[in-house]
Amino acid sequence: MLIAPGSNFTRQSLELARLLGAGLIDVERKIFPDGEMYVRLKSLPGDGADTVIVANSMYPNQDSSLLETLLLLNAAQKNGAKSIILVTPYLAYMRQDKIFLHGEPVSAEVVLNILSHGINKGVVVDVHNPSLLEGKPWINMLVSDILVEGALKHVSKPVVIAPDKGALERAKYAAAKLGLDFDYLIKERDRVTGEVSIKPRSISVENRDVVIVDDIISTGGTLAEAARFLISQGARRVVVVATHGLLVGGALRKIRDAGISRVVLADTLGLIHEDPILEYVNIAPRLREAVEEVLSR
Ligand code: R5P
Numbered sequence: 001m002l003i004a005p006g007s008n009f010t011r012q013s014l015e016l017a018r019l020l021g022a023g024l025i026d027v028e029r030k031i032f033p034d035g036e037m038y039v040r041l042k043s044l045p046g047d048g049a050d051t052v053i054v055a056n057s058m059y060p061n062q063d064s065s066l067l068e069t070l071l072l073l074n075a076a077q078k079n080g081a082k083s084i085i086l087v088t089p090y091l092a093y094m095r096q097d098k099i100f101l102h103g104e105p106v107s108a109e110v111v112l113n114i115l116s117h118g119i120n121k122g123v124v125v126d127v128h129n130p131s132l133l134e135g136k137p138w139i140n141m142l143v144s145d146i147l148v149e150g151a152l153k154h155v156s157k158p159v160v161i162a163p164d165k166g167a168l169e170r171a172k173y174a175a176a177k178l179g180l181d182f183d184y185l186i187k188e189r190d191r192v193t194g195e196v197s198i199k200p201r202s203i204s205v206e207n208r209d210v211v212i213v214d215d216i217i218s219t220g221g222t223l224a225e226a227a228r229f230l231i232s233q234g235a236r237r238v239v240v241v242a243t244h245g246l247l248v249g250g251a252l253r254k255i256r257d258a259g260i261s262r263v264v265l266a267d268t269l270g271l272i273h274e275d276p277i278l279e280y281v282n283i284a285p286r287l288r289e290a291v292e293e294v295l296s297r
Contacts, residue, residue, distance in 0.1 A: 002049045004041055004072050006056025008065050008270025009089070013055045015284040016087070020291060022053065027072070037064065039071045041079060048080020053291060055087040059246055059269045062092035070114065077118050085294055086115060086122040087287055089268035090244050094128040095216070100191050108132050123290045125268050125283060126170065126215050126243035141290050143266050143283050144174035144213050147241035150264045150281045152178070154239050155209035163187055163198070163214055163226040170243075171213040180211075185226055196221050198229040206234030217242045217263070220251030224258035231259050239264070247273050 001022040005013035007029065017024045026043040044052070054072045058065045069088065076084050096107035112132060115122060122138040130140045148160060160180050162171035164187035175182035183203040189196050210230050212223055217240070227238045238260050245265035252275055255263060260277075267280045 001051045001053065002044065003053045003055055004044075004076060006054070006065060006068050006072060008057040008059065008061070009055045009087075012057075012089075012267060012284060012287075015282070016053075016055060016287055016291075019284055019288040020053075025052070029068075037067055037071065039068060039075060041072070041075045044076070044079050044081075046080075048082060050081075051083045051085060051295070052076040052081035053085045053087055057090045057268055057270050058088060058092035059090050059244070060271060065270070066092065066111065066115075073115075073118060083120045084118065085291060086119045087291065088115070088122065089125040089266075089283065089287070091115075091124050091127060094132065097129040097132055112136060112138070121294045123287065123294065125266065125286070128215055129166070130169075139290055139294065141283075141286050142170060142173050143243055143281070143286055144170040144241065145177040146281055146283070146286070147243070147264050147266060148174040148178055148180070148211050148213065150279065151211050151239045151241050151262065154262045155211060155237055158209040158211045158237075158239070159183065159203070159205055161185065161203070161205070161210050161212050161226070161230065163212055163222050167214050170215060174213055174241075185229065187222065187226070194221075196225050198225045203233075205230050207236055208234075209237040210235045210239070212238065212240045212260075214240070214242045216244045216246060217251055217255075217265075218246045219249045220247065220254040223260065224254040227255075227258040227260045237261055241265070244268050245273060245278070252277065 004025045028040040030038045056069045093107040093111045160171045160175040160182040162168045162184035168184045171182045239262040241264040243266045
């Protein structure tokens, strides 16, 4: 078994290769003078390999990472790989999972369709809307349990809260595994201005620590609003766990200003943000489990 690492998952691919006992393919990359991308699987044996795992994450540089992943997949397909597993811990474009305003595309469908071509199985970590994977050759790995477990050292007997109904399964999954209470908030986003508002729900967080669980922190607006609301309801300490910490546009400042004391993220991206409020959880063991599950079928 060999791993072809994309630029956004080179560091984590080393660990995954070690856990799986797989070899790493040396990938040559360059940009042609006209700006086009070139990749070559330099150390792929002439007769291919039984299984090639193409491993890449799609943040940062979503568009070029997507193209790089497609080129790596094609290179594996054309050069004798007998089976191909695509490991993409973070898939970009997944939040445009339906038509919100007339005239829009379903971007998530476009990305999943092109990536599904020619693979035996895809592995994604905590995709925004898992129903998108129905009927497609993909496995969705939840990691909210290990993230909440990582947050437990900062809180005492917390209630696990999803900031919206869409995140409820993540909160429920972690809470069930760890024997904690859980609930969710009602969030609304203005599709034109992007403004988020939280509506109260009948949960008692008074004098309790809270762990908010979400899939993505982009601008931090969702979590900041949720934290403010929970603190206004009497929550003692508010800690956040999220699978994909993009943290754009002053997200950390917003998070701090909202009274959040800790942020635990999964190591799913091609970058690590350095900040004292942040800590990362290694998900390579979970990826190994997913790959082994695929191989055992
Ligand atoms: C939305 O449904 C997602 O689950 C996240 O809550 C959202 O994308 C986070 O974005 P931001 O950090 O910009 O509020």
